[in-house]
Amino acid sequence: MLRYFTAGESHGEALVAFISGLPAGLKVDQSFIDRELWRRQQGYGRGGRMKIERDTAHILSGVRHGMTIGSPVSVQLENRDWKNWQEALPVGEGDPARHKRVASPRPGHADLAGALKYNFPEARYVLERASARESAARVAVGALAKSFLRELGIEVLSHVVGVGAVSLNPQASWEQIQNLFKREEILLNCVDAEIEQLMKDEVDKVLKTGDSVGGVFEVVAHGVPPGLGTYAQWDERLDAQLASAIMSLQAVKAVEIGSGIAAAAAPGSAVHDEIGYSVDGNFTDFTRTRNNAGGIEGGVSNGEEIRVRGYLKPISTLRRPLQSVDFETRQPVSAAYERSDVCVVPAAGVAAEAMVALTLSRCALEKFGGDSMGETVRNFQGYRAQLQSY
Ligand code: EPS
Numbered sequence: 001m002l003r004y005f006t007a008g009e010s011h012g013e014a015l016v017a018f019i020s021g022l023p024a025g026l027k028v029d030q031s032f033i034d035r036e037l038w039r040r041q042q043g044y045g046r047g048g049r050m051k052i053e054r055d056t057a058h059i060l061s062g063v064r065h066g067m068t069i070g071s072p073v074s075v076q077l078e079n080r081d082w083k084n085w086q087e088a089l090p091v092g093e094g095d096p097a098r099h100k101r102v103a104s105p106r107p108g109h110a111d112l113a114g115a116l117k118y119n120f121p122e123a124r125y126v127l128e129r130a131s132a133r134e135s136a137a138r139v140a141v142g143a144l145a146k147s148f149l150r151e152l153g154i155e156v157l158s159h160v161v162g163v164g165a166v167s168l169n170p171q172a173s174w175e176q177i178q179n180l181f182k183r184e185e186i187l188l189n190c191v192d193a194e195i196e197q198l199m200k201d202e203v204d205k206v207l208k209t210g211d212s213v214g215g216v217f218e219v220v221a222h223g224v225p226p227g228l229g230t231y232a233q234w235d236e237r238l239d240a241q242l243a244s245a246i247m248s249l250q251a252v253k254a255v256e257i258g259s260g261i262a263a264a265a266a267p268g269s270a271v272h273d274e275i276g277y278s279v280d281g282n283f284t285d286f287t288r289t290r291n292n293a294g295g296i297e298g299g300v301s302n303g304e305e306i307r308v309r310g311y312l313k314p315i316s317t318l319r320r321p322l323q324s325v326d327f328e329t330r331q332p333v334s335a336a337y338e339r340s341d342v343c344v345v346p347a348a349g350v351a352a353e354a355m356v357a358l359t360l361s362r363c364a365l366e367k368f369g370g371d372s373m374g375e376t377v378r379n380f381q382g383y384r385a386q387l388q389s390y
Contacts, residue, residue, distance in 0.1 A: 002145075002362040006137035008077075009128035011085035015077040017137035019144060019358075021365065022062075024070035025373040026148055033057040033143040037077070040139045040350040042186035045203040045213070045343025049133075052081050057140045068144075070371060075140045079133075089128070102127060104324040106335040108316030115327065122327045123336070132250035132344065135351035142354020145361040151373060152364060152380050153223045156357045157181050158349035160189045161309065162216035164202035168195050174222050174305065189217075189346035203343045210320030212342045214251070214312040217349030219356045224295060225380075225387065226303035228363040237299025238306075238363060245355035246310045249348060254311035258294020273304070284388070306360075310352050315341055 001021050008015030037055035055077055062073030087098045102123035105111030114126030146156055159177045161168045168190055176191040188203075190196035199215075206213045229238025243255045263271045276287040288304055295306035317340035324335040341347075368383065370376030 002358070002365050004138075004141050004358060006134055006141075008079075008134065008137060009089070009125075010079070010131035010133040011081055011089055011128060012079060013082045013086075014079055015134065015137040017075045017077075017141045018072060019062075019141040020072035021362075022068050022070075022073060022144060022148060023365075023370050023373050023376050024068055026068040026144070026151070028059070028063045028066055028068060028144065029147065030057065030059070032147065033075075033140055036139050036143040036146070036350065036354070037136060039186065040136060040347050043189065043344065043346035044187050044200055045207070045341060046347070047341040048339045049081065050341075054080065055136050057143075073141070073144060075137070077136055077140060089124075100124060101327075102336045103328065104326050104333045104336050106316050106318075106337075107322045107324060108313065111336070130250070132348075132351075135249060135348075135354075138351055138358075139354045142351075142357045145354070145357035148361050149221075149357055149364065151377055152225075152368075154221060154360060154364075155223060156219060156221045156353050156360070158189070158217050158219045158353045159191055160199070160215060160345050160349060161218050163188055163190075163199035163343060163345055164206075164213040164215065166195060166198040166202050167216065168192055172218070174220060177220055186346055188343075189349060206314075206342050210318060212315040212318055212340070214314040215343070215345035216309055216311050217345055217352060218307060218309045219246070219349065219352045221295070221306035221356055221360055224301045224303070224306050224360065225384065226301055227383070227387075228301040228360060228367060229296070229299050231298040231300060238301055238359075239294075239296045239299055241359050241363070242296075242306075242308050242356060245359045246308060246352050249310065249351050249355060251312045251315065251344065251348065252310045252352075253313045256294075256309040256311070257296055258307055259292040260294070263292060301363075306356070308352075308356065310348065312345055312348055315344060 003021055004019040006017045034056050041050050058076045060074045060076055062071045088100045105123050110126050110130035111123035115123050157177050159172055159180055172191040180189055188196050188199040190199055202213055230236045239257050246255045271292050273288040273290050273293055278285050278287050291304045295301055295304040321335040321337050326333045368376050368379040370379055
């Protein structure tokens with residue numbers, strides 16, 4: 001069973017990720033993991049922290065001679081900023097006078113709910129863990145999941161479909177999204193250069209006014225065979241698992257599979273994807289003329305591209321803060337501000353790719369099993385042959 005956890009605080013010494021259940025014999029390419037981490041750090045509208053960090057994955061266990069060995073993989077990501085925080089956030093008792101309080105909770109952030117829950121007098125420890133910095137650890141193990149999926153012919157990428165009031169229409173093709181992945185400079189990760197400029201204008205607008213902006217990313221999984229996930233039990237439905245995985249990312253407030261939102265207002269005839277059948281030599285396939293279902297019907301992948309969108313609220317740390325209350329005096333004050341990003345939509349898309357890759361890997365391992373890659377791929381090919389002779 002594929003399981004993964006993360007640990008680490010935003011300004012602690014390091015982030016740690018742990019993944020167990022990957023088959024032995026999976027090739028691990030360190031430069032690929034680091035490129036994924038680099039992608040998560042990019043995008044127009046990032047704050048000062050990304051100038052400090054150079055995220056790289058330091059693999060501690062589970063990989064020898066460039067291959068997984070079937071034992072749990074643990075990965076450490078150094079927080080370069082730790083050197084500026086070790087006295088404020090020591091593991092030992094330290095000097096309480098050096099503690100950096102977060103005196104007033106930010107509306108929209110975990111600050112208030114977290115302080116109430118854990119009975120903290122202020123929000124420092126809350127934001128340390130609630131911060132989206134944690135998503136870097138997910139991207140590290142997500143890169144391993146992507147490497148695993150690639151052995152089954154499945155690729156997972158993302159692109160940005162909305163920033164503030166600007167959105168991309170019509171749908172981006174897989175080829176366009178693949179081309180984005182090759183870019184050495186990531187602005188807003190939009191396939192349409194003109195729309196991307198308008199998105200940049202949206203970010204510039206909030207930069208000027210001390211505000212922040214949200215948006216929408218889309219993750220696309222290409223090459224997914226029919227049959228991942230099942231309607232047999234509520235928590236095994238693929239769409240339910242993906243929705244939970246995406247919703248678990250910081251700042252995501254809604255998730256959409258395929259054209260789910262528009263579908264709620266359209267008649268059935270305009271929504272459901274009609275079915276055809278094609279024969280090309282020995283190769284036969286069920287076909288669709290469109291993919292409003294986002295590649296999932298009845299909680300099961302149907303062989304089309306999986307398309308899932310995450311809707312991000314604007315970052316809750318504002319340079320021109322909203323009204324809040326002082327934790328100690330309970331008097332009205334402005335919400336706390338240290339520094340922040342103003343737009344993180346492309347970065348959230350990369351973190352969401354990791355979550356989709358981890359979810360699909362878990363479903364694929366449930367279906368195909370295998371303790372070594374040879375065994376998993378053999379089982380997968382057997383299933384492929386079964387589909388061909390269906
Ligand atoms: C982040 C690092 C954080 C934040 C951001 C995500 O760094 P710092 O708090 O030191 O500036 O920039 O976190 C948030 C947006 C948030 O609301 O907590 C990162 O690595 O992505």
